[in-house]
Amino acid sequence: MNKPQGIVITRTPFRISFFGGGSDLPHFFNQHRGAVIGAAIDKYVYVTLNSLDRFFEKRIRLSYSKLENVSEPEELEHSIVRSILQSHPCIDKDSFLDIHTFADLPASSGVGSSSSFTVGMLNALYALHGAYRTPEFLAKEAIQIEREKLQQAGGWQDQVFAAFGGFNKIVFANNNFTVEPICLSMEKKQAIEAACMMFFIGGLRSSAEVQQRAFGTPAKEQNKRLETLCQQVEEAFHILASTSYRTDEMIHHLGKLLHQAWEIKRSLSSHISNSHIDVLYNKALEAGALGGKLCGAGGGGFLLMIAPPEKRANIAHALADYKLLDIRFQEEGSKVIYSKSCDQQPFIPPILSPVLTRGAVA
Numbered sequence: 001m002n003k004p005q006g007i008v009i010t011r012t013p014f015r016i017s018f019f020g021g022g023s024d025l026p027h028f029f030n031q032h033r034g035a036v037i038g039a040a041i042d043k044y045v046y047v048t049l050n051s052l053d054r055f056f057e058k059r060i061r062l063s064y065s066k067l068e069n070v071s072e073p074e075e076l077e078h079s080i081v082r083s084i085l086q087s088h089p090c091i092d093k094d095s096f097l098d099i100h101t102f103a104d105l106p107a108s109s110g111v112g113s114s115s116s117f118t119v120g121m122l123n124a125l126y127a128l129h130g131a132y133r134t135p136e137f138l139a140k141e142a143i144q145i146e147r148e149k150l151q152q153a154g155g156w157q158d159q160v161f162a163a164f165g166g167f168n169k170i171v172f173a174n175n176n177f178t179v180e181p182i183c184l185s186m187e188k189k190q191a192i193e194a195a196c197m198m199f200f201i202g203g204l205r206s207s208a209e210v211q212q213r214a215f216g217t218p219a220k221e222q223n224k225r226l227e228t229l230c231q232q233v234e235e236a237f238h239i240l241a242s243t244s245y246r247t248d249e250m251i252h253h254l255g256k257l258l259h260q261a262w263e264i265k266r267s268l269s270s271h272i273s274n275s276h277i278d279v280l281y282n283k284a285l286e287a288g289a290l291g292g293k294l295c296g297a298g299g300g301g302f303l304l305m306i307a308p309p310e311k312r313a314n315i316a317h318a319l320a321d322y323k324l325l326d327i328r329f330q331e332e333g334s335k336v337i338y339s340k341s342c343d344q345q346p347f348i349p350p351i352l353s354p355v356l357t358r359g360a361v362a
Contacts, residue, residue, distance in 0.1 A: 004095075011046055020230055037237060038168065040330040041328065045120055083145050106200075138159075139177075167182050198325040262292060287314040287319075303322075
């Protein structure tokens with residue numbers, strides 16, 4: 001076996017979800033049909049893999065919010081890295097693997113950071129071995145690792161946006177997904193970017209933690225509300241695709257629709273919002289925002305508001321105690337931004353099959 005040695009750095013975008021969140025859960029879309037509209041943004045997680053000759057007793061060093069030095073993947077505390085390295089037996093006994101990761105935004109803040117890391121880690125590992133994997137392959141393998149192997153609660157949209165990038169409508173059905181890019185003129189794209197105001201309000205909580213808690217409504221009523229959220233995806237798509245609206249009219253309709261969606265989403269569970277979030281949301285509305293939502297499953301992180309340009313200053317003043325983040329949409333998904341290989345003949349490791357098991361997440 002050739003030793004894959006060299007260094008690879010990947011950059012993988014975070015995402016914001018506008019409409020349809022919750023309908024990307026397999027237990028719903030495998031019985032009905034799920035759909036979301038969202039966008040990758042210009043904030044990223046970076047993964048660096050450096051494979052070297054072994055000089056130390058430990059064979060793996062992993063640096064994130066903590067530092068781990070271990071001899072075998074099974075000894076790692078980081079569940080995603082442990083699972084990936086166990087599934088890709090690519091570490092030669094005479095090699096040392098140095099893994100570093102860092103990000104533009106905090107983890108557990110509602111922008112899909114965990115899935116972006118998983119996709120970026122997979123992309124880096126394949127690139128280290130001279131192998132290319134399509135965005136679809138990366139997304140499906142990330143879903144399999146997070147949702148099936150590790151049994152982390154959550155939907156599928158985060159992995160798809162991380163792998164594909166772009167401003168998309170994603171449809172989920174029959175244990176699969178279809179990515180439908182939304183073609184926006186430069187004028188529309190810039191208008192939506194300018195209308196988005198993201199406030200970091202703290203209260204960090206993982207998506208899996210929120211979604212593991214029972215919904216506060218019976219299953220039948222919950223499904224009806226999720227179906228309504230899916231219908232709003234079609235309404236939003238019509239607004240975005242229409243040529244009859246001026247950009248200010250488009251923003252107005254999107255903002256009002258987002259407010260309706262938030263009212264439905266927060267009614268699904270008492271854990272999605274709280275009194276603190278409600279106060280901030282209402283302050284933003286009173287200052288001129290049209291609508292908004294929490295970026296992730298709920299409980300905290302980034303509060304996204306849509307507002308006309310002339311109201312931005314008022315809203316920023318009303319929420320002056322919180323960090324305002326400007327964002328731009330990102331067309332590219334996970335990509336290798338640096339690679340230097342010492343191998344003459346790249347070795348492609350055995351891979352975890354991207355075929356998904358039906359109904360893996362309940």
